[in-house]
Every structure is written in C-alpha cells, then in structure tokens.
Amino acid sequence: MRFILSFVFGFISLISFSQTISVLSFERKDNDLDARVYAPVKDQNGDVAALIKIETTETNFEFEGGSLGIVKAEKKTGEYWVYVPWGLQRITIKHPQLGILRDYVFPEKIDKATVYIMKLSTAKLITTIEEPEILTQWLVITSEPSGASIYIDDKPVGQTPFSREFATGKYQYRLELPMYHPEAGIFNLDASSDKHRIE
Secondary structure, eight states, rough: OOEEEEEEOOOEEEEEEEEEEHHHEEEEEEEOIIIIIIOOBOOOOBBOOOOEEEOOOOOOOOOOTTTOOEEEEETTTTTEEEOTTTTEEEEEEEEEETTTEEEEEEESOOOOOEEEEEEEOOEEEEEOOOOOOOOOOEOOOEEEESSSSSEETTTEEEEEEEEEEEESSSEEEEEEOOOOEEEEEEEEEOOOOEEEEEE
16 A cells, blocks of 8 residues: 655745824814804803814714813714813723824814814834744645545544644654555654655
C-alpha cells in the first residue's frame, strides 16, 4: 500500500479597520441667522439656544453637554444641528462604530442665539493584528485504495483521503485497512517541508 503525505504551510493574520472622531475646525458664524431668525429654539431657561452645526457625512451620533445638557439635536443633510444653552463649555460626541470624542472643549465662548460650525473628521485607521506565531501546515493523506483508517498520535482522526491543519511538530501516524498490512511511522511538520512521501 502506498501513502502520500502532503504538507501545506499556512500563516494567519488579521486586519481590522477602525475609525475615530476628531474636530478639524470650530468657528463662529455671525452672518448665519438660523439660530436667531429662521430656526430658533429656546433652552430650559427660556433663552434662545446657540446652534452648533456639526458637519459630517456619518450618521447615528449622540451628543452630551454635561450638566447644562443639550437642548435639541436634529439630523440634516450632511450635518447635525445641535442646539445648546449659552455658556456651554464642552461637548461629548458618541458613535457606535467610531467611538467617543469625550469632553471636547470649545475654543471660544458659546453665546445666545449664535451659530457655530464644527467640522468633524471620521478618518479610518487601519490596524493590523497578528496572532501569536503558531505555525501550522495542512496534512493531506491519501491511500490506494482509499478508506484506510487514520490514527495520529494513537487517536482516530478519519479515513483516507484526509486533510486537516496541524501545528508544526513531530507526529506519529498509523493507517489501517482490512486485508492490508498496517502502515506506521513518524512525520515532521515544519516550515521547510512541502511534500513528504511514505511508501
């Protein structure tokens, strides 16, 4: 009976993509009258709230304003309109995939009935994570005739034709088929071997 053992070397690596939130710019727009004339909203004290227009193409953001809170947030095309009470000093922006921009401190004072433009960047970061280097190879065993029972380190693993991935190292094998003499031996899986023939 002739048996052929073939080994295929394999590595595993994982690439993940993640994104983060950052502020590209923040500026006051005195000539924008949305907060004062066209779409004013009053805060809990009856004052006209400031409006921060947050420019982003992403969706599903949540906003927190600390103890002063957020008056109202609306999704518009390409931006969010976030109404905040005057005097607010910081904002937290949350997103389920992008993460959290916590306690962003405004670079200028937030006044009543004033519009501010915040441009967000949601740049992609590519992180490569490599699994601990556990070298593996595929073991392929065929026999003529097929159907031989295979034992690796005295444990039954299947019948020929057979293929499975194993960690590199030294193994004992045994093949048994009725009406044939059993075949036994040792094989070594390592990075340099490609194919091994046992006769």
